[in-house]
Amino acid sequence: MMAQVENILQVKGVTKRFGGLTAVNNVTFDLPRGQILGLIGPNGAGKTTLFNVINGVYAPTEGHVIFKGTDISGWQPYDVVKLGLARTHQIVRPLNDLTVLENVMAGACYGHENRPLKEAQVIADEVMEFLGLAERRDMLAGSLNVAQKKRLEMARALASRPYMMLLDEVLAGLNPTEIAEMVEVVLKIREQGVTILIIEHVMHALMNVSDRVIVLDYGQLIAEGSPEEIANNPKVIEAYLGDPDLAKRLMENADGD
Amino acid sequence: MNSWKYPAFWIALLLVIIGGLLPVITGSNIMRENMFLILLSVALASSLNILLGYAGYVSFGHIVFFGVGGYIGFYLLAVQNTPLWLAIIAGGIASAVLAWLLGAAILRLRGAYFALATIGVNEAVRTFINNFGPLGGPIGMEVNFSIYRQYGGAATMQWTTYWIVLGLTIAAIVLSYAVKFSRFGLGLMAIREDEDAAMVMGVRTPSAKTMAYVLSAIIPGMMGVIFFFRNSSIEPHEAFRLTRSIEMIVMVMLGGQGTVQGPLVGAALYEAIRSFLLTSPLFKDLQLAFAGLLLLLIILFVPSGVVGWLRSRYRKLWRVLE
Numbered sequence: 001m002m003a004q005v006e007n008i009l010q011v012k013g014v015t016k017r018f019g020g021l022t023a024v025n026n027v028t029f030d031l032p033r034g035q036i037l038g039l040i041g042p043n044g045a046g047k048t049t050l051f052n053v054i055n056g057v058y059a060p061t062e063g064h065v066i067f068k069g070t071d072i073s074g075w076q077p078y079d080v081v082k083l084g085l086a087r088t089h090q091i092v093r094p095l096n097d098l099t100v101l102e103n104v105m106a107g108a109c110y111g112h113e114n115r116p117l118k119e120a121q122v123i124a125d126e127v128m129e130f131l132g133l134a135e136r137r138d139m140l141a142g143s144l145n146v147a148q149k150k151r152l153e154m155a156r157a158l159a160s161r162p163y164m165m166l167l168d169e170v171l172a173g174l175n176p177t178e179i180a181e182m183v184e185v186v187l188k189i190r191e192q193g194v195t196i197l198i199i200e201h202v203m204h205a206l207m208n209v210s211d212r213v214i215v216l217d218y219g220q221l222i223a224e225g226s227p228e229e230i231a232n233n234p235k236v237i238e239a240y241l242g243d244p245d246l247a248k249r250l251m252e253n254a255d256g257d
Numbered sequence: 258m259n260s261w262k263y264p265a266f267w268i269a270l271l272l273v274i275i276g277g278l279l280p281v282i283t284g285s286n287i288m289r290e291n292m293f294l295i296l297l298s299v300a301l302a303s304s305l306n307i308l309l310g311y312a313g314y315v316s317f318g319h320i321v322f323f324g325v326g327g328y329i330g331f332y333l334l335a336v337q338n339t340p341l342w343l344a345i346i347a348g349g350i351a352s353a354v355l356a357w358l359l360g361a362a363i364l365r366l367r368g369a370y371f372a373l374a375t376i377g378v379n380e381a382v383r384t385f386i387n388n389f390g391p392l393g394g395p396i397g398m399e400v401n402f403s404i405y406r407q408y409g410g411a412a413t414m415q416w417t418t419y420w421i422v423l424g425l426t427i428a429a430i431v432l433s434y435a436v437k438f439s440r441f442g443l444g445l446m447a448i449r450e451d452e453d454a455a456m457v458m459g460v461r462t463p464s465a466k467t468m469a470y471v472l473s474a475i476i477p478g479m480m481g482v483i484f485f486f487r488n489s490s491i492e493p494h495e496a497f498r499l500t501r502s503i504e505m506i507v508m509v510m511l512g513g514q515g516t517v518q519g520p521l522v523g524a525a526l527y528e529a530i531r532s533f534l535l536t537s538p539l540f541k542d543l544q545l546a547f548a549g550l551l552l553l554l555i556i557l558f559v560p561s562g563v564v565g566w567l568r569s570r571y572r573k574l575w576r577v578l579e
């Protein structure tokens with residue numbers, strides 16, 4: 001047998017309907033281990049819903065999700081994360097009345113490696129240091145600002161020691177400095193060998209970090225390719241026409257490269 | 258984190274032990290009976306707190322475990338002539354099993370739906386026992402005073418059972434502390450803060466919630482056995498009194514839900530207020546209205562209760578107040 005690139009994640013014909021609304025429509029793609037795959041698409045295209053299906057928040061109406069060779073379609077989220085697939089939330093979900101440390105420890109305790117409290121604390125301290133949350137360690141999570149809460153989402157997911165992470169708009173709402181810092185963090189995580197699927201509206205940042213990009217529109221996968229290919233794809237530009245600003249930025253980026 | 262070193266736990270323990278020894282120091286039987294009720298409330302409130310305060314699930318019908326444990330124990334004592342210690346354990350097990358079975362069914366419900374379901378369960382169990390001959394139906398069961406002879410007579414029995422209640426109250430405090438600072442407790446608190454996020458983080462929420470429910474049911478079940486044994490009779494109306502359930506919630510909320518000392522403080526305060534109200538003819542009949550009003554005021558103005566409020570006010574006291 002020839003040496004093949006191992007696909008850590010395979011999404012096969014996934015459809016998710018909410019009553020009459022088809023939020024995700026027959027989506028198929030593969031994600032090779034160690035890559036960063038960008039997922040873009042206009043508002044309401046079904047990106048977050050696709051994440052929810054991949055990590056088990058919703059069972060797919062049709063199709064299959066295969067992670068590290070295991071069919072995880074319809075699994076509960078807590079079983080998915082224990083297999084090494086962690087995620088962050090677009091709308092941050094801090095455990096408000098717990099400290100930052102406790103939030104991150106919970107990620108380590110219950111994530112992929114199922115650590116006891118003591119070890120979880122060591123991991124949490126390490127991860128908080130990495131994400132620049134160490135000074136906020138004993139603050140209540142509810143008192144953090146938006147940028148810090150985004151970092152907390154990342155920290156919790158990272159503390160679970162995943163093989164792969166789903167990042168849902170971790171750059172949204174951040175200022176340019178914060179964006180640059182976060183991009184740095186994402187690249188470092190990948191250097192540690194973690195595969196990443198990332199949803200992002202901040203186009204230039206996404207185009208910079210992604211190895212490949214896929215595009216959803218009205219639940220359907222309309223394009224797949226390198227960032228340059230995607231930026232020059234007429235179908236993609238058309239999909240973004242409803243949002244001229246985005247389309248413009250997309251094309252500017254293509255010119256720049 | 259070696260949490261057993263925190264003074265908070267030892268303070269709680271010391272308070273219970275000092276309170277528990279007061280009747281011996283004063284040699285007063287009236288004091289003993291008052292302390293008995295306070296310790297009972299502390300143990301019930303601490304147990305409820307594991308579910309209500311840690312996991313964030315409001316059980317309005319928690320008294321069902323007290324009643325079921327009481328009934329099973331009483332039946333064993335009165336009809337089967339089982340030794341008291343065995344009856345107490347059986348009461349605890351019965352409540353645990355009931356919680357485990359119920360957990361699978363109603364812990365899937367969230368918020369108000371769960372709370373309503375727990376009321377439904379309490380009423381259903383009461384109605385069942387009301388119509389169940391072997392347990393005495395609506396009349397209940399009684400023991401002859403002669404049963405106390407095996408325990409050295411009624412007077413000795415009252416002391417013996419008092420010590421057991423003190424022991425169980427200490428157990429409730431230790432349990433509540435151990436859970437709070439465990440990996441399991443962290444999972445429960447994650448559920449309380451955001452159940453969906455907890456699931457995504459890997460908390461097996463169905464089993465964690467069931468476990469919390471079971472742990473919160475055991476000591477109330479055991480307490481039920483002692484209470485009704487001392488009482489020398491049991492009847493459905495007494496065993497499954499919904500008002501007692503509501504009072505348990507008031508105690509937890511008053512002291513501070515989710516803290517270890519809160520239920521202790523809340524139970525003691527509430528019992529103090531209640532004994533004052535009972536002696537005042539004006540308020541005697543308004544007890545429950547008062548409990549409701551108190552609950553409303555707490556939720557509106559000090560939702561974190563006495564201990565929670567002090568904690569947020571004086572951050573330096575975190576290790577002392579827990």
Ligand SMILES: Nc1ncnc2c1ncn2[C@@H]1O[C@H](COP(=O)(O)OP(=O)(O)OP(=O)(O)O)[C@@H](O)[C@H]1O
Binds near residue numbers: 042
């Ligand atoms: N639980 C749900 N029930 C019903 N409809 C839903 C649900 N979740 C999402 N939808 C719908 O599915 C569609 C896709 O939503 P989704 O959140 O996946 O979009 P998105 O691509 O993440 O958008 P955005 O860029 O704004 O985050 C939308 O029309 C949304 O209203």
Ligand SMILES: [Mg+2]
Binds near residue numbers: 047048049090
């Ligand atoms: Mg989204």
